[in-house]
Amino acid sequence: MAELSKTDEAVDAPAEVIEEKALEAFAAPVERGEPILQVRNLVKHFPLTKGILMKRQIGAVKAVDGVSFDLYQGETLGIVGESGCGKSTVAKLLMLLETATSGEVFYKGQDITKLSGRALKAVRRNIQMVFQDPYTSLNPRMTVGDIIGEPFEIHPEVAPKGDRRRKVQELLDVVGLNPEYINRYPHQFSGGQRQRIGIARGLALNPEIIICDEPVSALDVSVQAQVINLMEKLQDEFNLSYIFIAHDLSIVRHISDRVGVMYLGKMAEIGTDTQIYDHPTHPYTQALLSAVPVPDPEVREQRERIILTGDVPSPANPPSGCRFRTRCWKAEDRCATEEPLLAIPTRFKGKDTPAAHVSACHFAEEKAILAV
Template identity: 80%
Template sequence: MTTEPILQVSGLVKHYPLTRGVLFRKQVGAVKAVDGVDFTLGRGETLGIVGESGCGKSTVAKLLCHLERPTAGSIRFKGEDITNLSGRALKAVRRNIQMVFQDPYTSLNPRMTVGDIVGEPYEIHPETAPKGDRRRRVRDLLDVVGLDPDYVNRYPHQFSGGQRQRIGIARGLALRPEVIVADEPVSALDVSVQSQVINLLARLQTEFGLSYVFIAHDLSIVRHISDRVGVMYLGRIVETGRDAEIYDHPTHPYTQALLSAVPVPDPAAREHRDRIILSGDVPSPTAIPSGCRFRTRCWKAQERCAREVPALAVPAVFRDTAGPAAHDSACHFAETLPSAHGTPGRAAPREGANGNGPG
């Protein structure tokens, strides 16, 4: 796998205006769904994006696929700025960046057969396949994703949830894209079916040379499929690094709290694990706190956190080290937990304290 960037996102912002009035509408605020997101995606790489519901993950997915227009920032595909493309230029780029949606039923037209659904991209981009060859290509795609090619004349309601998601994946592969944005593609499926779909995505990545932006809230699934992970909180990425760096050596308090909430199947290990309980609720995206946006729930917060916005960079305390803790983290007081790295750390609120755990 190479590390050449195929997708570069810089300062990505999406604000939805809040207006008041009937005849004369006036903007009185904005919902800051995405508020300055930066990341790169290498060829053949999987970037996992995790975070609580409402943190802006799905909005990022829509922006990457141009289903929403960004308020600010840039998206570059293979070095070309595609942020403000329209018309034929945008249509050409969309062939290479496809999306797999969360709900495998509502994302499929119930009035269309599977053959028509998977073959519809060829109608929109007729130059990608000769008209007489499209039916064969649809059958081949169904076979690739593990479905019987003879299902082309069936309708979505005749399939299970896992089969419908395979249909959605086949539709996403029709134009042979280079990047697939998967927005929680397994969250609506049973656990046993989730593993089948995840293994399918991994196989297709190798077979077709795909790059994935994989969005989910299940941390164990993200670790299984991702090469790198970005943790989002209230519209921004607060920590990013290789999967082992994030899961075994988290340095941002929010990441540490998220990981402490992951269920542990081993009762003995569960008894000896410290659970971090966060106080308060997630602030409204219409009134984001000054400085560090996580400070209102953070046990490390100090006066500096209210004044300065922490940069997403390797913390100063780890810059001279070559260990796994030396990865980007947007925290003024970033440090690893004692259990994660064996170094002294500040005491965190534990289970039983007042407050709420991460959602």
């Protein structure tokens, strides 16, 4: 494909219109209906201060800096990116474990970032989380029965007090653990079993959305497969929606319907699993895919390996314009002065091609990477 010229505009409408069209573009197919979760321009800046007694702010770590996406009922949205790109911070913001600097999170049309007290408690019942470390996320002084049953103490309307033990045993059985393990402690289980306990705790209140923050990264490969298969089975059984955060691109493709690629606090590209993996248009996505290990030696020889130069910039002082430009082989003067918006590139607009998905790059073009 020919390179875009410097004058070839990625968009040709006002910023407000562009943003709305971009959100429409990376939405799931129409048949899914309205999104169950809508994230709009989510921002989280952690202040940097100086001084001991008289503290003053001298800057901010821009962990998340304008992230938008939709999640549909029964769908899995994968979020990938390097360490430090803001994936886990997004998860905490969606759970309101961190307070957003700005932006909106709509759950069934209601902005949950404005909620507090009972209203927030009611929403949290429907949005649960599975944490990365299956050991530190479980209280070592509590039995499995107490850990899984704790949500019932917070939301007693879900299960009467006399019925909670039976409910916990049912949940253990659902995630593939012996119900008789109810009186054991976390240290008596393997890593995979502990993650199953975390999943059971997440399922206790019959949520509609589960946010999975690297739920299998601490597990062995064989155990990873078991947990992923369990999550897919539970999704079909309970019609769950997942936000699945991970580093492993092969696992993300296996479980996700759509994928968002993050870089330095922003979304670089969003599309279906086929669009992202087989027809990536953003240089960062292409570099990530080229780094995926491939067991077949013939494929390894044929594949172009993209080596990025330099280090990831500090989120406290991100580059102007495009944040990826300091490591990008396509960077030009325009990239330093004009921030690319998440939109369908001009060359693909109106075309029935998998490359016609949103990408935050002035010079986006399709590049096939033999990866996963």
